[in-house]
């Protein structure tokens with residue numbers, strides 16, 4: 457098939473040509489001055505995307521590695537953890553904590569909805585002896601296309617001293633996040649979502665309060681150890697060999713992101729969400745996520761009766777070379793997910809909506825041809841707000 461594939465996954469996401477080129481450079485000494493300059497520059501850049509002035513370590517790992525790093529550095533065996541879950545990734549964070557010996561109390565919410573801060577407040581208020589050491593929660597829940605209001609969750613914790621640890625892997629750079637202003641202690645992310653570079657880097661930002669707690673932590677760890685990581689960072693190095701090529705890519709991607717401005721990036725993703733959701737609705741299809749908590753990074757579309765989400769996905773691939781994600785676990789074949797984060801344009805989304813109309817018609821679902829496209833075009837016309 458001619459032309460490039462449309463990769464509409466909630467990670468990995470498309471790579472800009474500039475970034476691709478930047479990664480195509482020779483190796484350098486990871487303990488030399490050239491790498492030190494890159495490391496310090498990207499550290500500053502990633503911290504500015506987080507909205508933090510505190511600590512950041514970058515690991516050669518997928519996002520889950522960063523989640524594990526946060527658990528083994530800041531949670532000790534036996535610690536009580538309140539795990540808020542609204543989907544697959546919330547469950548994963550809870551499982552990691554449990555695997556490393558935490559006593560996990562899980563607070564689950566219906567898939568497709570965000571966590572209710574009042575329920576969190578209630579759970580926190582019950583802990584009179586302040587035994588909960590950490591609250592772990594997902595920022596953007598990729599499996600359901602729903603996000604949590606992290607600021608409201610922090611407020612619901614009132615003056616409880618538990619650390620607030622947030623999985624921002626798919627949210628950071630696509631959805632508002634202000635680590636220091638909101639009082640988040642630990643926040644994890646990864647390279648293959650809104651950062652527009654390939655998979656392979658895990659980010660862990662943490663507050664000085666978290667660092668203090670790390671000092672008394674006795675969990676098992678070696679590769680992820682924060683004390684080692686910070687010791688090397690002071691010298692402009694990483695504890696172990698970094699993924700140098702990905703750092704080249706990150707440096708280039710950050711210069712694009714900082715030129716655009718974080719606020720503008722967030723607004724752009726908000727427009728994608730609104731455009732896609734209104735087009736899908738105009739086509740007569742339903743969305744999983746509730747309106748107020750719908751993700752700006754990924755939209756979960758329920759396959760209309762009988763159509764079968766995976767069949768729609770394979771038609772999109774075979775007919776148009778467009779890749780969309782499936783549903784996870786109990787949502788497999790029930791819905792598909794359109795990723796719209798990172799290096800995506802409104803025009804790409806318009807093409808995908810047009811293709812989807814054809815595929816839906818061919819799948820025997822009554823769509824008025826042009827209904828979604830028309831809605832999306834109208835949206836683009838008034839795009840400047």
Ligand SMILES: *Cc1c(COP(=O)(O)O)cnc(C)c1O
Pocket residue numbers: 466467518519520521545594596597598623624625626646
């Ligand atoms: C992608 C993602 C992860 C990490 O997944 P990896 O496959 O380990 O990179 C974690 N949390 C969320 C919310 C994600 O979207």
